[in-house]
Amino acid sequence: MRNxxxxxxxxxxxxDPKLCIVVADISPAGSIAKFRTDFPDRFVNTxxxxxIMIGMCAGLAQRGMRPFAYTIATFTLYRPFEFVRDDLCYxxxxxTIVGIGGGVTYSTLGGTHHAQEDxxxxxxxxxxxxxxxxxxxxxxxxxxxxxTQTRGPVYLRLGKAGEPDLTLDAAEPxxxxxxxxxxxxxxxxxxxxxxxxxxxxxxxxRYRAAGQSVSLxxxxxxxxxxxxxxxxxxxxxxxxxxxxxxxxVGSLGLKIKALAYEAGATCDVSSFCLQDEFMHHYGxxxxxxxxxxLETGxxxxxxGLx
Amino acid sequence: xxxxxxxxxxxGAARRRCLTYRRRILDISQQVGALxxxxxxxxxxxxxxxxxxxxxxxxxxxxxxxxxxxxxxxMIQYVILEEKGILLREDxxxxxxxxxxxxxxxxxGVPGISASTGSLGHGMGLATGMxxxxxxxxxxxxxxxxxxxGECQEGSTWEGAMMAGNLALENLIAFVDLNDFSGLxxxxxxxxxxxxxxxxxxxxxxxxxxxxxxxxxxxxxxxMNREGGKPLVVVSKTVKGKGVSYMEHVPIWHYRAPxxxxxxxxxxxxxxxxx
Numbered sequence: 001m002r003n004x005x006x007x008x009x010x011x012x013x014x015x016d017p018k019l020c021i022v023v024a025d026i027s028p029a030g031s032i033a034k035f036r037t038d039f040p041d042r043f044v045n046t047x048x049x050x051x052i053m054i055g056m057c058a059g060l061a062q063r064g065m066r067p068f069a070y071t072i073a074t075f076t077l078y079r080p081f082e083f084v085r086d087d088l089c090y091x092x093x094x095x096t097i098v099g100i101g102g103g104v105t106y107s108t109l110g111g112t113h114h115a116q117e118d119x120x121x122x123x124x125x126x127x128x129x130x131x132x133x134x135x136x137x138x139x140x141x142x143x144x145x146x147x148t149q150t151r152g153p154v155y156l157r158l159g160k161a162g163e164p165d166l167t168l169d170a171a172e173p174x175x176x177x178x179x180x181x182x183x184x185x186x187x188x189x190x191x192x193x194x195x196x197x198x199x200x201x202x203x204x205x206r207y208r209a210a211g212q213s214v215s216l217x218x219x220x221x222x223x224x225x226x227x228x229x230x231x232x233x234x235x236x237x238x239x240x241x242x243x244x245x246x247x248x249v250g251s252l253g254l255k256i257k258a259l260a261y262e263a264g265a266t267c268d269v270s271s272f273c274l275q276d277e278f279m280h281h282y283g284x285x286x287x288x289x290x291x292x293x294l295e296t297g298x299x300x301x302x303x304g305l306x
Numbered sequence: 307x308x309x310x311x312x313x314x315x316x317x318g319a320a321r322r323r324c325l326t327y328r329r330r331i332l333d334i335s336q337q338v339g340a341l342x343x344x345x346x347x348x349x350x351x352x353x354x355x356x357x358x359x360x361x362x363x364x365x366x367x368x369x370x371x372x373x374x375x376x377x378x379x380x381m382i383q384y385v386i387l388e389e390k391g392i393l394l395r396e397d398x399x400x401x402x403x404x405x406x407x408x409x410x411x412x413x414x415g416v417p418g419i420s421a422s423t424g425s426l427g428h429g430m431g432l433a434t435g436m437x438x439x440x441x442x443x444x445x446x447x448x449x450x451x452x453x454x455x456g457e458c459q460e461g462s463t464w465e466g467a468m469m470a471g472n473l474a475l476e477n478l479i480a481f482v483d484l485n486d487f488s489g490l491x492x493x494x495x496x497x498x499x500x501x502x503x504x505x506x507x508x509x510x511x512x513x514x515x516x517x518x519x520x521x522x523x524x525x526x527x528x529x530m531n532r533e534g535g536k537p538l539v540v541v542s543k544t545v546k547g548k549g550v551s552y553m554e555h556v557p558i559w560h561y562r563a564p565x566x567x568x569x570x571x572x573x574x575x576x577x578x579x580x581x
Contacts, residue, residue, distance in 0.1 A: 017442075017443075020442065041441075041442060042442065044438070044473075046465070046469055047468075047469075049465040049468070049469065051427075051431060051461070051462040051465050052430075052431045052434065052462065052465035052466045052469050054431070055428060055430070055431020055432050055434070055435060055462065055466060056431055056432075056434050056435035056438065056466075056469065057435060058421075058431070058432055058435060059431065059432040059433060059434060059435020059436035059437075059438070059439060060435040060436070060438060060439040060442075061435075061439075062414075062420070062421070062432070062435070062436055062439070063371075063435070063436045063439030063440055063443070063447070064439060064443060065439045065442060065443070067435075082425060083428065083431065083462070086422060086425050086428060087421075087428060087431070087432060090414075090422050091414040091415075091421065091422050
């Protein structure tokens with residue numbers, strides 16, 4: 001996903017002199033390294049200084065540039081939070097903040113590198129859009145959107161590298177502010193976003209094996225969220241399952257339950273997310289997710305699919 | 307484009323303007339319960355020089371930027387923008403009132419206001435980005451940044467200063483309003499290691515000069531006589547509340563609005579100011 005972002009950014013940046021990228025001492029991967037070589041003026045490294053990374057992006061945008069800020073997810077939002085809030089959101093500037101490794105992607109690096117509350121924090125900010133693509137293909141589409149939109153600041157939450165493509169045969173194209181049906185079924189609806197979508201696919205297979213017709217939805221447009229589409233989904237299906245790699249506070253699971261209550265929907269809703277705690281666990285990404293209870297077998301058991 | 311950037315600067319006219327600006331701020335102080343008079347009075351001459359001696363104007367348009375990083379000093383901006391016709395008298399009449407668009411800190415989107423500030427330590431990063439944005443687009447916009455001395459305690463100010471030095475942003479000119487007061491105490495007493503501030507900028511690759519911040523021609527001359535090739539800092543020694551005896555160096559006037567009697571006394575005093 002990270003590499004696809006880099007490819008697309010290079011592709012767009014070579015033709016658009018307004019595009020620039022400001023990083024905070026992160027080694028540029030793939031095509032971003034090539035962008036740095038080919039367009040050195042439009043690649044800025046502020047060093048280990050995230051406040052100025054965000055502040056500079058705001059100033060660049062105010063003078064007509066189209067900047068992307070780029071570093072590990074925790075350091076895009078947490079360290080420079082007030083700069084994100086005041087400089088980007090309050091002034092409503094079209095700057096894309098690229099957070100690499102949202103959730104617990106950096107599974108061996110410990111809690112300082114886990115962006116497990118990033119969705120809650122980013123969605124709480126007025127004017128901020130939050131987009132979390134689930135695979136390289138979706139990352140390509142949303143990166144192109146980020147590079148041309150004039151709406152305001154965006155938190156673009158990416159995984160790391162090596163995610164499988166899941167959406168090449170999707171039933172619908174990605175559209176900003178809309179839920180995206182990847183497959184359409186009648187009984188169960190599974191909603192997810194970000195790289196954990198692969199577990200949503202696995203759970204969907206379990207339902208299908210049990211004879212259920214399954215819808216799969218990518219909620220890559222986390223904010224603005226498609227309330228209307230979600231309510232329609234709640235009314236269309238008997239069961240909705242939300243699987244997401246984020247802390248419970250501020251999660252889409254809670255939002256879907258609130259929407260179901262307000263709409264008087266009778267659909268049963270189950271939600272799965274990270275625990276509200278710091279895990280002192282190490283391992284690969286799947287092992288960290290399992291420590292939080294986000295393991296396909298455990299989810300299937302909780303859903304009565306054994 | 308009318309090029310007003312020249313070595314000719316009428317110091318007498320600047321003194322008269324600054325008296326007018328201070329009196330206008332005092333007038334506004336009688337409309338509202340609280341406002342930042344003293345912080346505006348300490349940077350009056352700095353801001354006057356930027357608007358009337360440095361920025362290039364074509365009617366209400368300019369390729370340059372003034373960024374009030376010490377957002378609490380924005381009253382001086384408002385009265386100058388009113389004089390220039392960029393803000394209206396009604397705007398100032400509705401200062402900090404329902405239906406108005408001017409608050410006690412400047413807000414991006416209001417005509418003439420380049421950034422939303424108020425939280426200290428943001429201006430240096432914004433200005434660094436703006437100055438670099440001008441370079442990337444082959445434009446020569448000059449970015450004039452007004453900093454308080456207190457916000458030079460923010461680490462972000464130095465993250466930005468270091469980056470501006472790295473990039474050798476010649477079109478970034480920062481003024482430090484060195485009135486020696488942060489919110490709680492005198493900087494020189496509470497944080498003696500803060501001084502000398504100019505050395506810190508110099509060590510980050512800036513050109514620097516120290517001036518009397520109430521001498522408009524000295525400020526102007528400092529910018530005119532720069533060597534160039536680097537960002538410039540003009541460390542301007544000022545008096546918080548300058549021009550009104552009972553406000554000078556008295557912290558409560560950071561916020562307080564004068565009573566009618568105090569207002570009258572202030573007006574009586576504001577007929578001449580020595581630099």
